[in-house]
Amino acid sequence: MRVMAFDYGTKRIGIAVTDPMQIIATGLDTIHPMHIIDYLKKYLQTEAVERFIVGEPKQMDNTPSQSAMHVKGFVTLLKKNFPDMPIEMLDERFTSKMASAAIAQSGMGKKARQNKALVDNISAVILLQSWMEQQRF
Structure with a gap:
């Protein structure tokens, strides 16, 4: 079964998913928070997902960041709509910086790096790759 990860934002939610063997993580989509539940219900009708991974925003000193309350609300919404789905939180510090760096290293231009x-x-x-690596050890 697949594992699905979310990078929550108040304007967009980045979604990634593993292959059924949980070897490769792939970007699935970016969805507006208003549409996420309908999107997930439709996706879960055709694909088996065993758990959700949600990025947990933290400050450098390990305290919750300003967006933590929004993520908490998102997790509550997930639990309400998918009560049997296990949800794990994973520290998401630096993922946006790493994503921008990955885009830059891929040879994509400045415009791509600015594409939120x-x-x-x-x-x-x-x-999701971080979660998969933790599972191997």
Whole structure:
């Protein structure tokens, strides 16, 4: 079964998913928060997902960041709509910076690095890859 990760933002949610064998993380989509539940219900009708991973925003000193309350609300919404789905939180510090760096290293131009939807999508992939690496050890 697949694992799905979310990089939550108040304007966009980056979504990444593993392959069924949980070997590769791939960017799936970037969705407006208002549409996320409908999107997930439709996706889960055709794909088996065993758990959700949600990026947990933290400050450098490990305290919750300003956006933590929004993420908490998102997790509550997920639990309400998908009560049987396990949800794990994972520290998401630096994922946006890493995503921008990955875009730059890929040879894409400055415009791509400024594409917030692309950055959010790649951030979700990085978050999911981090979770997958932790599972191996």
